[in-house]
Amino acid sequence: MTAHDQLQELRSQIDSINMQLLNLLSQRARIVTEIGKTLDELGSQHYDPAREAQMLQELEQANKGPFPNETIKALFREIFRASLALEEQQARAKIKVQRKTLDERTIITLPDGVTTIGGSEFQIIAGPCAVESYEQMDETAAALAARGVKIIRGMAYKPRTSPYEFQGLGEPGLQIARQVANKYGMFITSEIMDKSQIDMMLDYVDIFWVGARNMQNSFLLRALGAVNKPVILKRGLAATLEEFLYAAEYIVSSGNPNVILIERGIRTFEKWTRNTLDIGGVAVLKLESHLPVVVDISHSAGRRDIANPLARVARASGADGLMVEVHPNPPVAMSDAKQQLSIPEFNAMMDAIAAFA
Numbered sequence: 001m002t003a004h005d006q007l008q009e010l011r012s013q014i015d016s017i018n019m020q021l022l023n024l025l026s027q028r029a030r031i032v033t034e035i036g037k038t039l040d041e042l043g044s045q046h047y048d049p050a051r052e053a054q055m056l057q058e059l060e061q062a063n064k065g066p067f068p069n070e071t072i073k074a075l076f077r078e079i080f081r082a083s084l085a086l087e088e089q090q091a092r093a094k095i096k097v098q099r100k101t102l103d104e105r106t107i108i109t110l111p112d113g114v115t116t117i118g119g120s121e122f123q124i125i126a127g128p129c130a131v132e133s134y135e136q137m138d139e140t141a142a143a144l145a146a147r148g149v150k151i152i153r154g155m156a157y158k159p160r161t162s163p164y165e166f167q168g169l170g171e172p173g174l175q176i177a178r179q180v181a182n183k184y185g186m187f188i189t190s191e192i193m194d195k196s197q198i199d200m201m202l203d204y205v206d207i208f209w210v211g212a213r214n215m216q217n218s219f220l221l222r223a224l225g226a227v228n229k230p231v232i233l234k235r236g237l238a239a240t241l242e243e244f245l246y247a248a249e250y251i252v253s254s255g256n257p258n259v260i261l262i263e264r265g266i267r268t269f270e271k272w273t274r275n276t277l278d279i280g281g282v283a284v285l286k287l288e289s290h291l292p293v294v295v296d297i298s299h300s301a302g303r304r305d306i307a308n309p310l311a312r313v314a315r316a317s318g319a320d321g322l323m324v325e326v327h328p329n330p331p332v333a334m335s336d337a338k339q340q341l342s343i344p345e346f347n348a349m350m351d352a353i354a355a356f357a
Protein backbone atom coordinates (compact mmCIF):
# COMPACT_ATOMS: atom_id res chain seq x y z
CA MET A 1 0.00 0.00 0.00
CA THR A 2 1.43 3.39 -0.92
CA ALA A 3 1.47 6.20 1.63
CA HIS A 4 -1.12 7.93 -0.49
CA ASP A 5 -3.45 4.90 -0.39
CA GLN A 6 -2.92 4.59 3.34
CA LEU A 7 -3.88 8.24 3.87
CA GLN A 8 -7.04 7.71 1.85
CA GLU A 9 -7.91 4.63 3.90
CA LEU A 10 -7.35 6.40 7.26
CA ARG A 11 -9.37 9.39 6.10
CA SER A 12 -12.26 7.21 5.10
CA GLN A 13 -12.15 5.65 8.61
CA ILE A 14 -12.33 9.17 10.08
CA ASP A 15 -15.26 10.01 7.83
CA SER A 16 -17.08 6.97 9.06
CA ILE A 17 -16.32 7.78 12.72
CA ASN A 18 -17.60 11.34 12.14
CA MET A 19 -20.87 9.89 10.93
CA GLN A 20 -21.07 7.56 13.93
CA LEU A 21 -20.37 10.48 16.29
CA LEU A 22 -23.02 12.57 14.55
CA ASN A 23 -25.54 9.76 14.89
CA LEU A 24 -24.68 9.30 18.55
CA LEU A 25 -24.90 13.04 19.22
CA SER A 26 -28.30 13.21 17.55
CA GLN A 27 -29.46 10.14 19.46
CA ARG A 28 -28.21 11.75 22.68
CA ALA A 29 -30.02 15.00 21.83
CA ARG A 30 -33.29 13.13 21.30
CA ILE A 31 -32.95 11.48 24.71
CA VAL A 32 -32.06 14.84 26.29
CA THR A 33 -35.28 16.24 24.82
CA GLU A 34 -37.25 13.43 26.46
CA ILE A 35 -35.50 14.15 29.77
CA GLY A 36 -36.38 17.84 29.36
CA LYS A 37 -40.06 16.98 28.94
CA THR A 38 -40.00 14.75 32.01
CA LEU A 39 -38.27 17.45 34.06
CA ASP A 40 -40.97 19.91 32.96
CA GLU A 41 -43.66 17.48 34.12
CA LEU A 42 -41.88 17.17 37.45
CA GLY A 43 -41.51 20.96 37.60
CA SER A 44 -37.73 20.54 37.99
CA GLN A 45 -34.88 22.71 36.74
CA HIS A 46 -33.19 21.60 33.53
CA TYR A 47 -29.71 22.47 34.69
CA ASP A 48 -28.49 19.90 37.19
CA PRO A 49 -24.87 20.63 38.20
CA ALA A 50 -24.58 17.52 40.42
CA ARG A 51 -25.58 15.27 37.53
CA GLU A 52 -23.06 16.98 35.24
CA ALA A 53 -20.29 16.58 37.79
CA GLN A 54 -21.13 12.89 38.14
CA MET A 55 -21.04 12.32 34.35
CA LEU A 56 -17.70 14.13 34.07
CA GLN A 57 -16.24 12.03 36.87
CA GLU A 58 -17.33 8.79 35.20
CA LEU A 59 -15.84 9.94 31.89
CA GLU A 60 -12.60 10.81 33.60
CA GLN A 61 -12.40 7.36 35.20
CA ALA A 62 -13.13 5.64 31.90
CA ASN A 63 -10.70 7.72 29.86
CA LYS A 64 -7.68 5.71 28.69
CA GLY A 65 -6.21 8.40 26.46
CA PRO A 66 -4.76 9.59 24.23
CA PHE A 67 -6.76 12.72 25.09
CA PRO A 68 -5.95 14.10 28.57
CA ASN A 69 -8.85 14.26 31.04
CA GLU A 70 -9.09 18.04 30.73
CA THR A 71 -9.68 17.77 26.99
CA ILE A 72 -12.32 15.07 27.40
CA LYS A 73 -14.07 17.13 30.07
CA ALA A 74 -13.98 20.29 27.93
CA LEU A 75 -15.47 18.40 24.96
CA PHE A 76 -18.24 16.89 27.05
CA ARG A 77 -18.98 20.20 28.78
CA GLU A 78 -19.60 21.60 25.32
CA ILE A 79 -22.01 18.73 24.60
CA PHE A 80 -23.79 19.36 27.93
CA ARG A 81 -24.10 23.05 27.11
CA ALA A 82 -25.58 22.36 23.67
CA SER A 83 -28.01 19.87 25.21
CA LEU A 84 -29.17 22.35 27.84
CA ALA A 85 -29.65 25.02 25.14
CA LEU A 86 -31.76 22.54 23.19
CA GLU A 87 -33.92 21.75 26.24
CA GLU A 88 -34.39 25.45 26.96
CA GLN A 89 -35.25 26.21 23.35
CA GLN A 90 -37.89 23.49 23.47
CA ALA A 91 -39.27 24.76 26.78
CA ARG A 92 -39.58 28.26 25.26
CA ALA A 93 -41.30 26.93 22.14
CA LYS A 94 -44.06 25.68 24.43
CA ILE A 95 -44.84 28.99 26.09
CA LYS A 96 -47.97 30.83 25.08
CA VAL A 97 -46.40 34.15 24.14
CA GLN A 98 -43.94 32.46 21.78
CA ARG A 99 -44.75 32.76 18.08
CA LYS A 100 -45.64 29.35 16.63
CA THR A 101 -46.11 30.30 13.00
CA LEU A 102 -44.79 33.10 10.81
CA ASP A 103 -48.10 34.94 10.48
CA GLU A 104 -49.42 34.44 14.03
CA ARG A 105 -50.22 37.77 15.73
CA THR A 106 -52.26 38.97 18.66
CA ILE A 107 -54.55 41.79 17.58
CA ILE A 108 -56.12 43.65 20.48
CA THR A 109 -59.37 45.46 19.77
CA LEU A 110 -60.35 48.31 22.09
CA PRO A 111 -63.96 48.83 23.29
CA ASP A 112 -64.98 50.98 20.28
CA GLY A 113 -64.59 47.83 18.18
CA VAL A 114 -62.35 49.53 15.61
CA THR A 115 -59.17 50.71 17.34
CA THR A 116 -56.61 47.91 17.30
CA ILE A 117 -53.13 47.33 18.63
CA GLY A 118 -51.08 44.75 16.80
CA GLY A 119 -53.20 45.03 13.65
CA SER A 120 -52.47 47.10 10.59
CA GLU A 121 -52.54 50.47 12.37
CA PHE A 122 -49.41 51.99 13.91
CA GLN A 123 -50.78 53.16 17.26
CA ILE A 124 -49.59 56.26 19.05
CA ILE A 125 -49.90 56.16 22.83
CA ALA A 126 -49.29 59.64 24.18
CA GLY A 127 -49.92 61.97 27.05
CA PRO A 128 -48.15 63.53 29.99
CA CYS A 129 -45.84 61.63 32.29
CA ALA A 130 -48.41 62.20 35.03
CA VAL A 131 -51.87 63.67 35.42
CA GLU A 132 -51.30 67.02 37.12
CA SER A 133 -54.58 68.93 36.66
CA TYR A 134 -57.77 68.96 34.62
CA GLU A 135 -56.50 71.84 32.49
CA GLN A 136 -53.21 70.07 31.75
CA MET A 137 -55.01 66.89 30.68
CA ASP A 138 -57.63 68.76 28.68
CA GLU A 139 -55.09 70.80 26.71
CA THR A 140 -52.99 67.71 26.00
CA ALA A 141 -55.95 65.55 25.00
CA ALA A 142 -57.30 68.20 22.63
CA ALA A 143 -53.94 68.33 20.81
CA LEU A 144 -53.59 64.54 20.70
CA ALA A 145 -57.15 63.98 19.50
CA ALA A 146 -56.58 66.52 16.73
CA ARG A 147 -53.83 64.22 15.42
CA GLY A 148 -56.00 61.12 15.71
CA VAL A 149 -54.42 59.68 18.86
CA LYS A 150 -56.82 57.23 20.53
CA ILE A 151 -54.88 56.15 23.62
CA ILE A 152 -53.89 58.68 26.27
CA ARG A 153 -51.64 58.23 29.30
CA GLY A 154 -53.65 58.88 32.44
CA MET A 155 -50.93 58.21 35.00
CA ALA A 156 -52.03 58.76 38.59
CA TYR A 157 -49.42 56.65 40.43
CA LYS A 158 -45.81 57.47 39.73
CA PRO A 159 -43.07 55.07 40.82
CA ARG A 160 -40.43 57.75 41.39
CA THR A 161 -36.82 57.08 42.23
CA SER A 162 -37.04 59.24 45.34
CA PRO A 163 -39.92 58.97 47.82
CA TYR A 164 -39.74 62.76 48.22
CA GLU A 165 -40.68 63.45 44.60
CA PHE A 166 -44.20 63.87 43.19
CA GLN A 167 -45.97 60.51 43.50
CA GLY A 168 -49.03 61.22 41.35
CA LEU A 169 -52.53 62.45 42.19
CA GLY A 170 -53.96 59.00 42.94
CA GLU A 171 -57.64 58.32 42.36
CA PRO A 172 -58.55 62.00 41.76
CA GLY A 173 -56.04 61.87 38.91
CA LEU A 174 -57.85 58.89 37.42
CA GLN A 175 -61.14 60.79 37.66
CA ILE A 176 -59.64 63.68 35.70
CA ALA A 177 -58.21 61.32 33.09
CA ARG A 178 -61.55 59.54 32.64
CA GLN A 179 -63.48 62.80 32.28
CA VAL A 180 -61.05 64.14 29.68
CA ALA A 181 -60.82 60.85 27.78
CA ASN A 182 -64.62 60.69 27.56
CA LYS A 183 -64.74 64.27 26.28
CA TYR A 184 -62.40 63.44 23.37
CA GLY A 185 -63.47 59.84 22.76
CA MET A 186 -60.12 58.42 23.84
CA PHE A 187 -58.97 55.38 25.81
CA ILE A 188 -56.98 55.63 29.01
CA THR A 189 -53.96 53.63 29.99
CA SER A 190 -52.72 53.98 33.54
CA GLU A 191 -50.02 52.40 35.66
CA ILE A 192 -51.02 50.02 38.39
CA MET A 193 -48.63 49.56 41.30
CA ASP A 194 -50.27 46.81 43.31
CA LYS A 195 -52.94 44.21 42.78
CA SER A 196 -55.03 45.78 45.56
CA GLN A 197 -55.77 48.63 43.10
CA ILE A 198 -57.37 46.47 40.42
CA ASP A 199 -61.03 46.82 41.46
CA MET A 200 -60.81 50.57 41.92
CA MET A 201 -58.91 51.11 38.66
CA LEU A 202 -61.32 48.98 36.63
CA ASP A 203 -63.78 51.87 36.87
CA TYR A 204 -61.40 54.29 35.18
CA VAL A 205 -58.91 52.62 32.86
CA ASP A 206 -59.23 50.90 29.50
CA ILE A 207 -55.73 49.44 29.43
CA PHE A 208 -53.76 48.51 32.54
CA TRP A 209 -50.09 49.44 32.55
CA VAL A 210 -47.30 47.67 34.38
CA GLY A 211 -44.20 49.83 34.71
CA ALA A 212 -40.60 48.75 34.30
CA ARG A 213 -40.06 48.50 38.05
CA ASN A 214 -42.91 46.03 38.40
CA MET A 215 -42.16 43.85 35.40
CA GLN A 216 -41.27 40.89 37.58
CA ASN A 217 -43.95 41.37 40.23
CA SER A 218 -45.43 37.96 39.55
CA PHE A 219 -48.33 38.41 41.99
CA LEU A 220 -49.43 41.56 40.16
CA LEU A 221 -48.92 39.91 36.76
CA ARG A 222 -50.98 36.87 37.75
CA ALA A 223 -53.76 39.10 39.12
CA LEU A 224 -53.86 41.02 35.82
CA GLY A 225 -54.21 37.68 34.07
CA ALA A 226 -57.68 37.47 35.59
CA VAL A 227 -58.73 40.91 34.32
CA ASN A 228 -60.84 41.42 31.21
CA LYS A 229 -58.87 44.44 29.91
CA PRO A 230 -55.60 44.63 27.95
CA VAL A 231 -52.32 45.07 29.80
CA ILE A 232 -49.31 47.06 28.67
CA LEU A 233 -46.14 45.54 30.08
CA LYS A 234 -42.90 47.51 30.10
CA ARG A 235 -39.53 45.88 29.91
CA GLY A 236 -37.65 46.02 33.21
CA LEU A 237 -34.68 48.36 33.65
CA ALA A 238 -32.20 45.53 33.14
CA ALA A 239 -34.38 42.68 31.94
CA THR A 240 -33.32 40.34 29.18
CA LEU A 241 -35.78 39.70 26.38
CA GLU A 242 -36.31 36.20 27.74
CA GLU A 243 -37.19 37.56 31.20
CA PHE A 244 -39.50 40.08 29.52
CA LEU A 245 -41.35 37.35 27.62
CA TYR A 246 -41.63 35.18 30.72
CA ALA A 247 -43.16 38.16 32.56
CA ALA A 248 -45.74 38.46 29.76
CA GLU A 249 -46.27 34.71 30.06
CA TYR A 250 -47.39 35.19 33.69
CA ILE A 251 -50.28 37.37 32.48
CA VAL A 252 -51.19 35.29 29.42
CA SER A 253 -50.98 31.94 31.21
CA SER A 254 -53.25 33.34 33.93
CA GLY A 255 -56.00 33.92 31.39
CA ASN A 256 -55.49 37.33 29.77
CA PRO A 257 -54.16 37.02 26.19
CA ASN A 258 -54.21 40.78 25.54
CA VAL A 259 -50.71 41.88 26.46
CA ILE A 260 -48.76 44.66 24.75
CA LEU A 261 -44.97 44.74 25.19
CA ILE A 262 -43.14 48.06 25.49
CA GLU A 263 -39.42 48.41 24.94
CA ARG A 264 -38.39 51.42 27.06
CA GLY A 265 -34.62 51.28 26.91
CA ILE A 266 -32.26 49.34 29.10
CA ARG A 267 -29.48 50.45 31.42
CA THR A 268 -26.07 50.60 29.83
CA PHE A 269 -22.86 52.57 30.45
CA GLU A 270 -24.16 55.36 28.16
CA LYS A 271 -24.78 58.69 29.86
CA TRP A 272 -25.97 60.91 27.02
CA THR A 273 -29.30 59.09 26.87
CA ARG A 274 -31.23 58.07 29.99
CA ASN A 275 -31.37 54.46 28.77
CA THR A 276 -30.29 52.70 25.59
CA LEU A 277 -33.18 52.03 23.23
CA ASP A 278 -32.83 48.38 22.22
CA ILE A 279 -34.22 48.50 18.71
CA GLY A 280 -32.64 45.14 17.91
CA GLY A 281 -34.62 43.81 20.85
CA VAL A 282 -37.82 45.12 19.26
CA ALA A 283 -37.05 43.14 16.10
CA VAL A 284 -36.28 40.03 18.15
CA LEU A 285 -39.50 40.39 20.16
CA LYS A 286 -41.49 40.65 16.94
CA LEU A 287 -39.76 37.52 15.69
CA GLU A 288 -40.07 35.49 18.90
CA SER A 289 -43.52 36.55 20.04
CA HIS A 290 -46.94 37.17 18.49
CA LEU A 291 -47.71 39.95 21.00
CA PRO A 292 -47.85 43.60 19.86
CA VAL A 293 -44.67 45.58 20.56
CA VAL A 294 -44.55 49.33 21.19
CA VAL A 295 -41.46 51.57 21.39
CA ASP A 296 -41.23 54.12 24.22
CA ILE A 297 -39.23 56.97 22.70
CA SER A 298 -39.42 59.06 25.88
CA HIS A 299 -38.04 56.99 28.78
CA SER A 300 -35.53 55.29 26.50
CA ALA A 301 -34.03 58.65 25.53
CA GLY A 302 -34.68 60.87 28.54
CA ARG A 303 -34.43 63.88 26.21
CA ARG A 304 -36.80 65.53 23.79
CA ASP A 305 -34.34 66.63 21.10
CA ILE A 306 -34.01 63.19 19.50
CA ALA A 307 -37.73 62.38 19.47
CA ASN A 308 -38.10 62.68 15.70
CA PRO A 309 -35.32 60.29 14.66
CA LEU A 310 -36.38 57.81 17.38
CA ALA A 311 -40.00 58.03 16.23
CA ARG A 312 -38.91 57.33 12.67
CA VAL A 313 -36.81 54.39 13.82
CA ALA A 314 -39.75 53.05 15.84
CA ARG A 315 -42.05 53.42 12.85
CA ALA A 316 -39.62 51.64 10.54
CA SER A 317 -38.72 48.89 13.02
CA GLY A 318 -41.80 46.77 12.50
CA ALA A 319 -43.16 47.74 15.92
CA ASP A 320 -46.92 48.12 16.34
CA GLY A 321 -46.78 51.60 17.78
CA LEU A 322 -44.87 54.15 19.78
CA MET A 323 -45.30 55.75 23.16
CA VAL A 324 -44.38 59.37 23.74
CA GLU A 325 -44.81 61.78 26.62
CA VAL A 326 -46.51 65.07 25.74
CA HIS A 327 -47.11 67.98 28.11
CA PRO A 328 -48.52 71.47 27.43
CA ASN A 329 -45.59 73.07 29.26
CA PRO A 330 -42.76 70.54 29.70
CA PRO A 331 -40.29 72.75 31.63
CA VAL A 332 -42.72 72.97 34.55
CA ALA A 333 -43.86 69.32 34.44
CA MET A 334 -43.87 67.64 37.84
CA SER A 335 -41.99 64.60 36.49
CA ASP A 336 -39.78 63.82 33.49
CA ALA A 337 -39.61 67.49 32.48
CA LYS A 338 -36.54 66.86 30.28
CA GLN A 339 -38.14 64.35 27.95
CA GLN A 340 -41.77 65.38 27.52
CA LEU A 341 -42.62 66.97 24.17
CA SER A 342 -44.47 70.25 23.95
CA ILE A 343 -47.54 70.22 21.74
CA PRO A 344 -45.73 71.83 18.77
CA GLU A 345 -42.92 69.28 19.22
CA PHE A 346 -45.47 66.47 19.27
CA ASN A 347 -47.00 67.78 16.05
CA ALA A 348 -43.54 67.91 14.46
CA MET A 349 -42.95 64.29 15.54
CA MET A 350 -46.25 63.24 13.96
CA ASP A 351 -45.19 64.99 10.75
CA ALA A 352 -41.83 63.22 10.91
CA ILE A 353 -43.46 59.79 10.83
CA ALA A 354 -46.29 60.69 8.46
CA ALA A 355 -43.97 59.95 5.53
CA PHE A 356 -44.20 56.24 6.39
CA ALA A 357 -47.98 56.09 6.17
Ligand code: PEP
Pocket (backbone or CB within 6 Å): 129, 155, 159, 191, 210, 211, 212, 213, 234, 264, 299
Ligand atom coordinates in the same frame (compact mmCIF):
# COMPACT_ATOMS: atom_id res chain seq x y z
C1 PEP B 1 -43.85 55.50 32.41
O1 PEP B 1 -43.85 55.20 31.22
O2 PEP B 1 -44.76 56.14 32.93
C2 PEP B 1 -42.73 55.07 33.26
C3 PEP B 1 -42.72 55.32 34.56
O3 PEP B 1 -41.74 54.43 32.60
P1 PEP B 1 -40.88 53.16 33.08
O4 PEP B 1 -41.77 52.30 33.92
O5 PEP B 1 -40.49 52.53 31.79
O6 PEP B 1 -39.71 53.71 33.82
Ligand code: MN
Pocket (backbone or CB within 6 Å): 129, 130, 299, 325, 335, 336
Ligand atom coordinates in the same frame (compact mmCIF):
# COMPACT_ATOMS: atom_id res chain seq x y z
MN1 MN C 1 -42.41 59.55 32.62
